[in-house]
Amino acid sequence: DAKTTQPPSMDCAEGRAANLPCNHSTISGNEYVYWYRQIHSQGPQYIIHGLKNNETNEMASLIITEDRKSSTLILPHATLRDTAVYYCIVSLTNSGYALNFGKGTSLLVTP
Amino acid sequence: NAGVMQNPRHLVRRRGQEARLRCSPMKGHSHVYWYRQLPEEGLKFMVYLQKENIIDESGMPKERFSAEFPKEGPSILRIQQVVRGDSAAYFCASSPMAPGQTYEQYFGPGTRLTVT
Numbered sequence: 001d002a003k004t005t006q007p008p009s010m011d012c013a014e015g016r017a018a019n020l021p022c023n024h025s026t027i028s029g030n031e032y033v034y035w036y037r038q039i040h041s042q043g044p045q046y047i048i049h050g051l052k053n054n055e056t057n058e059m060a061s062l063i064i065t066e067d068r069k070s071s072t073l074i075l076p077h078a079t080l081r082d083t084a085v086y087y088c089i090v091s092l093t094n095s096g097y098a099l100n101f102g103k104g105t106s107l108l109v110t111p
Numbered sequence: 112n113a114g115v116m117q118n119p120r121h122l123v124r125r126r127g128q129e130a131r132l133r134c135s136p137m138k139g140h141s142h143v144y145w146y147r148q149l150p151e152e153g154l155k156f157m158v159y160l161q162k163e164n165i166i167d168e169s170g171m172p173k174e175r176f177s178a179e180f181p182k183e184g185p186s187i188l189r190i191q192q193v194v195r196g197d198s199a200a201y202f203c204a205s206s207p208m209a210p211g212q213t214y215e216q217y218f219g220p221g222t223r224l225t226v227t
Contacts, residue, residue, distance in 0.1 A: 043115070043202050043218030044154065087153060097144050097206070097216060098167065101153030 004088045009106045012082075018075040020105050022088030025069040031092055033064060034099065035073045037084040044087065044101070047073065078109045113138065115205050115219035123225045130190040130197070132222045136205030143186045144216060145178055148200040160186060161209075193226045200224075 005023040012018040024033065034049040048055055048062045050071075055062045061074040075082055087104040116135040124130050136143050141162050146154040156170040160180035171178065175193075180186040190197055200223050204216035 041221075043204070043220050045218065046215045049215075097142075097159055098156040098170065099146075099216075100155050100170075101148075103153055 004090055004102055006086075006088055006102065006105045008103065009108070011108050011110060012075075012078045014080060014109055014111050015077055018078040018082065018107060018109070020073040020075075020086050020088075020107065021070065022072070023070045024088070024090045027068050027090050031090045033062065033068075033071050034089040034091060035060070035062065036087045036089065036099070036101065037082075038087070038101075038104070039081075039084040047086075078107075080109050080111065083107060083109045115140075115203055115217050117201075117203050117219040117222050119222060120220060121223050121225070123227060124193045125227055126194055127192050130193050130224055132188040132190075132201050132203075132224070133185040134188070134203030134205075134219060135185040136203075137207075137217055140205035140207050140217070142206045142209060143180050144204045144206075145186075145188050146202045146204065146218075148202065148221075150199070154202060157188075190224075193224070195226045198224055198226045 032049050032051050035047040036044040037047055038044045048057055048060050050062045050064055064071045085104040085106050087101045089099050091099055115137055118133050143160045145157040147157055148154045158171045158178045159167040162180055163182050175191045177189045200221045202218050202221045204218045206216050
């Protein structure tokens with residue numbers, strides 16, 4: 001699986017958009033980009049995933065660059081409950097379960 | 112619909128003892144995955160099971176670790192002769208369909224194993 005690089009930490013003011021970047025320059029054509037988050041002491045929570053096109057769901061939007069070497073997770077209106085560690089993971093389509101989480105980005109949403 | 116349940120939530124074992132971690136998947140889910148999170152690190156995949164079958168154990172340590180998912184009852188992750196390096200949070204996840212048909216896994220709250 002391709003390696004991902006994320007900033008170790010970010011801050012965001014409550015109510016503003018949180019934009020979390022991820023670099024995956026060695027991604028191959030059939031690898032998906034997944035985003036999960038882990039709130040302190042809890043199990044990870046699936047957020048969104050995508051292959052080439054931008055994706056949106058009730059939680060977030062995923063913007064993948066045309067060359068697929070990087071992506072951005074957007075939380076449009078961050079709340080205090082969005083404070084968590086966010087993981088960007090790249091994995092093959094037929095082994096999307098064998099996710100290996102890196103160190104992620106610790107997002108702190110402040111009042 | 113109850114989520115993925117894991118017990119115990121906290122487990123303390125002395126070196127050399129056995130640890131048994133249990134995972135009950137969400138109702139209707141027949142695919143179970145185990146992950147380990149060492150202190151200050153991200154989760155690492157260990158094993159993928161369906162009912163009565165181990166599908167992929169490529170992330171499982173070769174010795175002392177085993178997993179099962181019987182026809183009835185929870186999935187069990189068993190660690191024999193625990194050592195201090197086994198201290199970690201162990202997470203279980205489940206999905207309703209096979210990988211490739213769904214990519215979303217639902218995680219339990221984890222079991223925190225401390226080896227003294």
